[in-house]
Amino acid sequence: MNKQINAPSGRPRSIHVDQAILQATLDLLAEVGYQSMSIEAIASRAGVGKTTIYRRYTSKEELVADAIESLRDDLAIPDTGSFWGDMDIIINHAAQKIDSPLGRQTIALIISTASSNPQFAEVYWTKYTKIRREALSKVLKRAKSRNEIHKDADIDLVIDLLSGSLYYALIFKPITEPVEAYMRRTMNLLLKGIGHGE
Amino acid sequence: MNKQINAPSGRPRSIHVDQAILQATLDLLAEVGYQSMSIEAIASRAGVGKTTIYRRYTSKEELVADAIESLRDDLAIPDTGSFWGDMDIIINHAAQKIDSPLGRQTIALIISTASSNPQFAEVYWTKYTKIRREALSKVLKRAKSRNEIHKDADIDLVIDLLSGSLYYALIFKPITEPVEAYMRRTMNLLLKGIGHGE
Amino acid sequence: MNKQINAPSGRPRSIHVDQAILQATLDLLAEVGYQSMSIEAIASRAGVGKTTIYRRYTSKEELVADAIESLRDDLAIPDTGSFWGDMDIIINHAAQKIDSPLGRQTIALIISTASSNPQFAEVYWTKYTKIRREALSKVLKRAKSRNEIHKDADIDLVIDLLSGSLYYALIFKPITEPVEAYMRRTMNLLLKGIGHGE
Amino acid sequence: MNKQINAPSGRPRSIHVDQAILQATLDLLAEVGYQSMSIEAIASRAGVGKTTIYRRYTSKEELVADAIESLRDDLAIPDTGSFWGDMDIIINHAAQKIDSPLGRQTIALIISTASSNPQFAEVYWTKYTKIRREALSKVLKRAKSRNEIHKDADIDLVIDLLSGSLYYALIFKPITEPVEAYMRRTMNLLLKGIGHGE
DNA sequence: TGCTAATCGAGACGGTACGTCAAGTCTTAAG
DNA sequence: CTTAAGACTTGACGTACCGTCTCGATTAGCA
Numbered sequence: 001m002n003k004q005i006n007a008p009s010g011r012p013r014s015i016h017v018d019q020a021i022l023q024a025t026l027d028l029l030a031e032v033g034y035q036s037m038s039i040e041a042i043a044s045r046a047g048v049g050k051t052t053i054y055r056r057y058t059s060k061e062e063l064v065a066d067a068i069e070s071l072r073d074d075l076a077i078p079d080t081g082s083f084w085g086d087m088d089i090i091i092n093h094a095a096q097k098i099d100s101p102l103g104r105q106t107i108a109l110i111i112s113t114a115s116s117n118p119q120f121a122e123v124y125w126t127k128y129t130k131i132r133r134e135a136l137s138k139v140l141k142r143a144k145s146r147n148e149i150h151k152d153a154d155i156d157l158v159i160d161l162l163s164g165s166l167y168y169a170l171i172f173k174p175i176t177e178p179v180e181a182y183m184r185r186t187m188n189l190l191l192k193g194i195g196h197g198e
Numbered sequence: 199m200n201k202q203i204n205a206p207s208g209r210p211r212s213i214h215v216d217q218a219i220l221q222a223t224l225d226l227l228a229e230v231g232y233q234s235m236s237i238e239a240i241a242s243r244a245g246v247g248k249t250t251i252y253r254r255y256t257s258k259e260e261l262v263a264d265a266i267e268s269l270r271d272d273l274a275i276p277d278t279g280s281f282w283g284d285m286d287i288i289i290n291h292a293a294q295k296i297d298s299p300l301g302r303q304t305i306a307l308i309i310s311t312a313s314s315n316p317q318f319a320e321v322y323w324t325k326y327t328k329i330r331r332e333a334l335s336k337v338l339k340r341a342k343s344r345n346e347i348h349k350d351a352d353i354d355l356v357i358d359l360l361s362g363s364l365y366y367a368l369i370f371k372p373i374t375e376p377v378e379a380y381m382r383r384t385m386n387l388l389l390k391g392i393g394h395g396e
Numbered sequence: 397m398n399k400q401i402n403a404p405s406g407r408p409r410s411i412h413v414d415q416a417i418l419q420a421t422l423d424l425l426a427e428v429g430y431q432s433m434s435i436e437a438i439a440s441r442a443g444v445g446k447t448t449i450y451r452r453y454t455s456k457e458e459l460v461a462d463a464i465e466s467l468r469d470d471l472a473i474p475d476t477g478s479f480w481g482d483m484d485i486i487i488n489h490a491a492q493k494i495d496s497p498l499g500r501q502t503i504a505l506i507i508s509t510a511s512s513n514p515q516f517a518e519v520y521w522t523k524y525t526k527i528r529r530e531a532l533s534k535v536l537k538r539a540k541s542r543n544e545i546h547k548d549a550d551i552d553l554v555i556d557l558l559s560g561s562l563y564y565a566l567i568f569k570p571i572t573e574p575v576e577a578y579m580r581r582t583m584n585l586l587l588k589g590i591g592h593g594e
Numbered sequence: 595m596n597k598q599i600n601a602p603s604g605r606p607r608s609i610h611v612d613q614a615i616l617q618a619t620l621d622l623l624a625e626v627g628y629q630s631m632s633i634e635a636i637a638s639r640a641g642v643g644k645t646t647i648y649r650r651y652t653s654k655e656e657l658v659a660d661a662i663e664s665l666r667d668d669l670a671i672p673d674t675g676s677f678w679g680d681m682d683i684i685i686n687h688a689a690q691k692i693d694s695p696l697g698r699q700t701i702a703l704i705i706s707t708a709s710s711n712p713q714f715a716e717v718y719w720t721k722y723t724k725i726r727r728e729a730l731s732k733v734l735k736r737a738k739s740r741n742e743i744h745k746d747a748d749i750d751l752v753i754d755l756l757s758g759s760l761y762y763a764l765i766f767k768p769i770t771e772p773v774e775a776y777m778r779r780t781m782n783l784l785l786k787g788i789g790h791g792e
Numbered sequence: 793t794g795c796t797a798a799t800c801g802a803g804a805c806g807g808t809a810c811g812t813c814a815a816g817t818c819t820t821a822a823g
Numbered sequence: 824c825t826t827a828a829g830a831c832t833t834g835a836c837g838t839a840c841c842g843t844c845t846c847g848a849t850t851a852g853c854a
Contacts, residue, residue, distance in 0.1 A: 013825070033314060038814060049827040054816070108313040115306040115313075115369045116233060125370050153392040157363075157383060164366030165358045171313045172323050185355060193391020194351040208803030209845040215805080236835055247806040252837070406829030407819045413831080431710060434809060445832045450811070504709040511702040511709075511765045512627060521766050549788035553779060556759045561751075564758030567709045568719050581751060589787020590747035604798025605850045611800080632840060643801045648842070 020046040021053060025067040030102040034064065034109045061113060061120050068106055069127045077135045083143040087187060090135060095179040098170070111167060133159050149191070162186060211254075218244040219251055223265040228300040232262065232307045259311060259318050266304055267325045275333045281341040285385060288333060293377040296368070309365060331357050347389070360384060409452075416442040417449060421463040426498040430460065430505045457509055457516050464502055465523045473531045479539040483583060486531060491575040494566070507563060529555050545587070558582060607650075614640040615647055619661040624696040628658065628703045655707060655714050662700055663721045671729045677737040681781060684729060689773040692764070705761060727753050743785070756780060 024046035028037045039060060043050045057063040078089035097103050110128060114121035140155045165186050166179075222244035226235045237258060241248045255261040276287035295301050308326060312319035338353045363384050364377075420442035424433045435456060439446045453459040474485035493499050506524060510517035536551045561582050562575075618640035622631045633654060637644045651657040672683035691697050704722060708715035734749045759780050760773075 017826080035314060039816085040814065043827095047827085049829085050816080051818090051828090052826065055825080111313040111369065112310040115309040116231060121370055129370065147394075149392045150390075150394070154383070154387060157387055158392060160363045160366055161359045161384065161387070164362035164364070165355075166362070168358055168362030168365060171309065172319055172327065185352070186359065189352060189355055189359070189391075190388075191391055191393035192348075193387075193389055193393070194347045194356060195389035195391070196345075196348070206803095207801070207847075209805075211804065212845095237837085238835060241806095245806085247808095248837080249807085249839090250805065253804075404829090405821070405827070407831075409830065410819095429710060435811085436809060443832095445834095446811080447813090447833090448831065451830075507709040507765065508706040511705040512629060517766055525766065543790075545788045546786075546790070550779070550783060553759075553783055554788060556762055557755045557780065557783070560758035560760070560762030561754045562758070563762060564754055567705065568715055568723065569754075581748070582755065585748060585751055585755070585787075586784075587787055587789030588744075589783075589785055589789070590743045590752060591785030591787070592741075592744070603796070603852070605800080606852090607799070608850090633842085634840060637801095641801085643803085644842080645802090645844090646800065649799085652842095 017046075017048055017052060018056075020048060021056070021063070022067045022070050024048075025063055026071070026102065029064065029067065029105050029109065033105060034060075034112065039063075061117065061123075064109065064113075065120065065123050065127060068110075068124075072127070072131070075131055075135055077138050079142070083139070083146070083148040086139040086142070087184075090139065091180050091183045091187075094132070094166075094183065098179055104170075107167065107170060111171065129163070133163070136162070158190060161190060215244075215246055215250060216254075218246060219254070219261070220265045220268045222246075223261055224269065224300060227262065227265065227303050227307065231303060232258075232310065237261075259315065259321075262307065262311075263318065263321050263325065266308070266322075270325065270329070273329055273333055275336050277340070281337070281344070281346040284337040284340070285382075288337065289378050289381045289385075292330070292364075292381065296377055302368070305365065305368060309369065327361075331361070334360070356388060359388060413442075413444055413448060414452075416444060417452070417459070418463045418466045420444075421459055422467065422498065425460065425463065425501050425505065429501060430456075430508065435459075457513065457519075460505065460509075461516065461519050461523065464506070464520075468523065468527070471527055471531050473534050475538070479535070479542070479544040482535040482538070483580075486535065487576050487579045487583075490528070490562075490579065494575055500566075503563065503566060507567065525559075529559070532558070554586060557586060611640075611642055611646060612650070614642060615650070615657070616661045616664050618642075619657055620665070620696065623658065623661065623703065624699050627699060628654075628706065633657075655711065655717075658703065658707075659714065659717050659721065662704075662718075666721070666725070669725055669729055671732050673736070677733070677740070677742040680733040680736070681778075684733065685774050685777045685781075688726070688760075688777065692773055698764075701761065701764060705765065723757070727757070730756070752784060755784060 021042065024042045025037075028042055028045060032041075037060075039050060039053060042063075043053055046053075053063065057066065075093065078086045080086050080089070098107065110124045114124050136159050137155055140149065140153075140158060143149045144151050144153065144155075162183070166183060169182060219240065222240045223235075226240055226243060230239075235258070237248060237251055240261070241251055244251075251261065255264065273291065276284045278284050278287065296305065308322045312322050334357050335353055338347065338351075338356060341347045342349050342351065342353075360381070364381060367380055417438065420438045421433075424438055424441060428437075433456070435446060435449055438459070439449055442449075449459065453462065471489065474482045476482050476485065494503065506520045510520050532555050533551055536545065536549075536554060539545045540547050540549065540551075558579070562579060565578060615636065618636045619631075622636055622639060626635075631654075633644060633647060636657070637647055640647075647657065651660065669687065672680045674680050674683070692701065704718045708718050730753050731749055734743065734747075734752060737743045738745055738747065738749075756777070760777060763776060
């Protein structure tokens with residue numbers, strides 16, 4: 001009963017080929033960057049015909065999105081019992097991801113593509129960003145319920161500030177301090193605020 | 199004593215041509231976007247030979263950077279006497295800049311190019327971003343001296359959060375609310391903080 | 397035993413394209429001449445990408461050489477039984493070839509290219525000139541065996557004189573008489589000589 | 595009375611510049627050949643602005659024609675009293691001219707340009723070829739009057755054969771024998787003829 | 793002696809064509 | 824029907840020269 005809907009006649013697609021393509025894509029992404037990475041180079045690196053790639057993906061964006069998706073790690077949402085306990089884990093995890101050639105290229109790519117191509121902003125948002133936001137969101141909600149942060153704090157906006165400043169710093173500021181330290185400073189500022197309360 | 203460093207020989211460069219090139223660049227940037235904008239199209243739109251462009255700029259990035267630079271407005275730093283008075287002006291100014299096809303394209307471009315090309319991050323930082331940061335910085339310092347915000351608040355970091363979240367929202371979030379409203383919400387969050395004081 | 401040296405993989409070259417390129421080349425050669433004939437024009441006339449031409453030929457010379465080669469007629473060596481009978485046929489054949497826009501352009505081209513490019517002199521010599529010389533040579537040898545011309549006459553040199561003077565006249569002398577007449581006068585002079593015998 | 599038609603006011607043209615241009619032209623002609631010789635290169639080699647060249651010549655052909663003209667030697671017509679005496683001088687002179695890089699380039703150029711550009715065939719004919727033909731012509735006429743050659747020999751045609759075969763050999767035949775030897779063989783053949791007389 | 797006008801070098805200008813590269817489509821033979 | 828290979832059209836790239844056009848700076852001869 002669980003036959004494939006349309007019984008595929010002829011030679012089936014090779015999964016080795018699938019993997020070779022994704023791997024070649026990731027390799028080249030880390031080596032030469034998104035812009036200077038040609039489909040032809042990917043094909044040749046993967047030992048595959050161009051046609052074989054075009055049969056699977058209709059654009060470089062799609063291909064790369066899939067390649068990045070392929071190495072998504074299933075981020076376990078931490079639950080240590082304290083806000084800073086959870087945050088430390090999230091921050092360390094993020095920092096570790098970012099501090100590699102592929103990690104930086106990936107972020108640069110996501111921002112770059114997304115900013116000039118709204119329809120791929122959507123794709124990346126779902127495949128990459130959303131997961132992380134959900135983890136953060138859960139952690140913040142728990143902190144709320146533990147009364148560690150204001151119960152009327154705008155969690156979504158907090159995440160915007162946290163993520164936004166991180167990306168902003170990664171793009172525009174030469175590396176002055178470790179990613180972890182920067183994120184902790186940010187979180188602290190958000191906790192205390194800069195006004196005088198009433 | 200006459201400071202003529204190098205008497206320029208040969209026919210001098212035409213400023214009409216300079217302007218035509220920059221204008222064509224801005225037009226096309228708004229119309230078709232950075233990626234699909236060819237030097238050939240710019241040349242033809244400007245009524246100019248390709249050589250004439252290549253004589254001035256060695257890359258599309260350089261050209262576009264200069265074009266954007268050319269429409270830099272000399273942002274007067276507001277001084278209304280109150281923090282929110284100043285902020286309103288800055289926010290309105292920013293919103294007005296952003297809410298135009300060219301404005302959005304420009305921001306997308308800056309982020310996109312900068313994120314995949316560190317050396318142009320530098321250029322844009324200086325030509326475009328720095329000026330706005332300095333205005334914000336001055337306003338925040340004055341607010342500090344008026345005791346409207348904490349005197350030990352990390353101004354640089356505050357600006358990172360403000361700018362970062364704005365860019366982040368512009369890229370990843372479909373337009374749900376006016377830019378002004380979003381920026382005001384952000385500023386409020388920063389003032390109050392999300393923690394419970396000491 | 398099957399002599400297929402390298403089994404060709406990939407899409408084979410299209411013979412339609414081959415022909416279109418050669419035809420466009422010959423057309424333009426006759427219309428605008430060798431110098432002002434651009435590869436781009438040939439490509440567009442043939443309805444073909446520039447790359448497709450560059451895949452086959454590395455230079456305009458090569459392309460044109462091949463185009464000319466393509467219209468080589470398989471000159472049948474005449475054998476009428478008499479020297480002048482044979483010569484008449486050869487002369488008429490030559491004259492007919494020369495008296496057309498393409499014919500003149502071809503000769504001009506061959507001489508022009510060959511004189512400034514020794515390696516193409518070689519090509520043209522083999523593809524174009526040699527065949528005609530061989531025909532002439534055979535005819536002259538038969539005339540020798542029939543005792544119509546001296547048995548110690550230097551046939552190669554005779555052909556040089558015949559061909560050389562023809563080309564020379566074509567280049568430098570405005571058309572005063574039909575090609576046939578000129579060639580016959582030349583041949584006569586060669587037969588009689590200008591000296592007084594021994 | 596014999597004043598220059600239009601008294602030239604303003605700065606007169608510099609003869610140093612004239613010479614520098616011609617010299618640079620000849621140098622480059624011998625070095626890189628006619629085709630790959632750009633006006634820009636000539637100007638730069640001569641230490642002269644492009645305008646200065648275009649003020650004097652309207653085309654590369656004109657310029658080169660003048661450069662070649664500038665080194666015309668005033669071929670004295672020999673008169674030794676015997677046909678072969680005169681011929682030896684002419685042959686030696688020709689051979690000496692031809693056996694140098696510039697000499698070969700010049701001939702190649704003349705033939706090449708002339709064959710693809712009838713209006714320059716005219717120019718070269720007058721400036722270069724005609725002089726040599728007249729010398730030959732005079733020598734042949736004297737030989738006639740001395741009864742060394744037939745009195746009804748077609749002198750013009752003889753010269754065509756002599757010149758034509760020489761050019762032909764220079765272009766198409768790899769150097770097998772000295773120019774002098776070849777010319778002497780040709781002359782001999784012409785004297786004796788290849789037929790059997792009546 | 794100073795004026796006038798064409799010259800000079802330099803190099804910018806709008807163009808044309810170059811030869812290269814990659815994009816995405818297509819056509820083979822082999823599996 | 825997929826695959827690897829590679830030919831195909833298209834279009835932009837960045838370069839080299841073309842012939843024309845400004846520039847400021849020399850020069851001569853005429854006034």
